[in-house]
Amino acid sequence: MSKVLIVGGGHAGANTAFTLRKDGFDGDITIISDEDYLPYHRPPLSKDFLKQNVAIEKLSFKSSDFYKEQNISLNLNTRIDFIDLESNHANAKDTSFDFDYLVFATGASPRLLPMENADAKNLFYLRQITDVLSIQKSIASAKNIVLIGGGYIGLEVASAMIELGLNVIILEAEKRILQRVTSPDVSKFYNDFHTKKGVEIICNARVSSLNAENKLINSVSLESGESISADMVLVGIGAIPNTQLADSIGLECENGIKTDQYCRTSTPNILAVGDCTSSFNTLFNKEFRLESVPNALAQSKVASSSIIGNELFNNEMPWFWSDQYDLKLQMAGLSSGYDECHIFGEIDSAEFIACYGKDGYLIAVDSVNKSKQFMLFKKALGNGFQLEMSLIKDKNFQPESIFSGSN
Ligand SMILES: Cc1cc2nc3c(=O)[nH]c(=O)nc-3n(C[C@H](O)[C@H](O)[C@H](O)COP(=O)(O)OP(=O)(O)OC[C@H]3O[C@@H](n4cnc5c(N)ncnc54)[C@H](O)[C@@H]3O)c2cc1C
Structure with missing residues (x-):
């Protein structure tokens, strides 16, 4: 029976544990978190929780009973500060944890x-x-x-x-x-x-x-x-990936812990997920670091699959959201390097999608209060559709036609 030790109890760490159990893993799972709270949703911190519209208990992903039922050992207020790769032990101040697989889910810290x-x-x-x-x-x-x-x-x-x-x-x-x-x-x-x-x-x-x-x-x-x-x-001037611990045991790091598309680091039994990683994405054929919940969730599925011996890999289309006032911003794709931007919809009425093109094809979108159409663009980008910008710029274009084929 193998033991999985997860360092970090944020979106990526906790969801790796949940997915392992869902995937049928019956070995030991231990989460170590240096925070004092049950693993929780971070996005509301700058939104409803800051405004005191959400009670602190509502932030938790799961109740403490859930961890017991799932036989996931959760160690709060515990910080791993030393790892011994010879004996496969991770050490906190007063205690030590052994592992067969180690998952780095250490997140990022404010710059x-x-x-x-x-x-x-x-x-x-x-x-x-x-x-x-x-x-x-x-x-x-x-x-x-x-x-x-x-x-x-x-x-x-x-x-x-x-x-x-x-x-x-x-x-x-x-x-x-x-x-x-x-x-x-x-x-x-x-x-x-x-x-x-x-x-x-x-x-x-x-x-x-x-x-x-x-x-x-x-x-x-x-x-x-x-x-x-x-x-x-x-x-709020950005975040820096928490790679010090990974660095200290010689894992390759460059703006994040480097992983392949299976979330495996340069050491075979060590994986890394979430904000702390610079991970290879097969959709883009390159490695990059993202800070978003969808990325943390997607990578937790990939890491679980790698531990179990399945073949899931990281091919997630990057996406993100931000809520300000009654504006819902949703972004999909990587817009860097775009050579044209077309606004679909009405920017003045706060309902529009900025469509970014490169070499004539759509590469990313930023949507404001157009969730339904955003989902269509996101799906098309994720499926690798080659959407011509000339089609999107046509005054009769409707995103619904992407999948109905009526354009
Ligand atoms: C205020 C705020 C608002 C956000 N809003 C959005 C949003 O609207 N949409 C969106 O997609 N994303 C949003 N994000 C980003 C999103 O929350 C992160 O991408 C996500 O939390 C990453 O999850 P993670 O598990 O990789 O890292 P984290 O959630 O940072 O978790 C890492 C955990 O590991 C712990 N840790 C680190 N080192 C150790 C150690 N040595 N031992 C033990 N524990 C350790 C950390 O303390 C932390 O608890 C927001 C982030 C913030 C801060």
């Missing part, structure tokens, strides 16, 4: 702001339940919130905080928000929407200092000379 006073009591990052609980305490006595970073986390937090009645300023170092992930049209749409809701967005804003007294920031200075008053600062 830190390398600046004096970044350790102030009213500066926060957002990754875990404990972060939100601290933010909520600070919000109670705050009015002016400065968000550093105009990516998804910053924008979702802005939308939640505006709804909570706070003054919100976003400082974005690039010339537009969401620059790394979307087109100018979509960035402008989100910029305008947030501005109408009352968020002040300053682009090309390079922070030069965090000004604090008694470890409490009271203003943020920009390289432009501007000074912005702040009762609270939240930093």
Whole structure:
């Protein structure tokens, strides 16, 4: 009987355990999590949970009874900090776990702001339940919130905080928000929407200092000379994969733990899943790292299959969602390198799909409040359909025709 040890109890780790049992694996399964909560859904942290619309218990994937019923040993508040590959043991402070298969599901950590006073009591990052609980305490006595970073986390937090009645300023170092992930049209749409809701967005804003007294920031200075008053600062400038432990045992890492399409690392009995990986995807014939729940879930199925000896591999079309106000953004495909962007639908009425093309064919879509049609595009991309941009740009084009063949 073999033993699977999973380091990390987030989406990828917990779902690897669930899938192993579903797939009929009857060996030992142990999850080690350095957090104090049952494995939980992370997306609500910057959305409904931040607004206190969801109770903490509702975040859990499963009840504690489920783990007992499934004979999955869950060790919370336990951090693996050393692995001995000679004896196949993973060690925490006071205890040690042996394994036949080791699964890295260590996720990612917020990129830190390398600046004096970044350790102030009213500066926060957002990754875990404990972060939100601290933010909520600070919000109670705050009015002016400065968000550093105009990516998804910053924008979702802005939308939640505006709804909570706070003054919100976003400082974005690039010339537009969401620059790394979307087109100018979509960035402008989100910029305008947030501005109408009352968020002040300053682009090309390079922070030069965090000004604090008694470890409490009271203003943020920009390289432009501007000074912005702040009762609270939240930093959302990206995440870095947690690869230190994998590195320490010689696994190949490059912006993530490198894996093949079967989620296997460079060491045969060690796999890796989720945000911590840079994984080979057969649909694109290359390796890349993603930070999304769908990716974590897809890889957990692949890792389970590899342990059991089945042949599932990573060919998932990347996709992601972000909720801000009543806007549902859904993205599918990899838009990097696109050479044209066509807007299907009405950008002014907040119902549209940005279609990205390369060499005449669709490679990705960003959809706002068009979930039904988004699903059709996502399915077509995932199935490897070659959709011509000229077809999509035709004024009579309807996404429903992709599968009915009526165009
Ligand atoms: C605020 C927020 C909002 C998000 N919203 C969305 C969204 O709307 N849509 C979407 O698709 N994705 C969203 N994401 C991304 C999504 O949550 C992640 O892609 C997903 O959680 C990745 O799962 P994971 O298991 O790989 O990593 P994680 O969920 O980060 O889990 C890794 C776990 O491993 C633990 N760990 C690390 N090292 C050790 C160790 N040595 N020993 C023990 N435990 C360890 C970590 O503490 C953590 O609990 C959001 C993320 C955040 C932070």
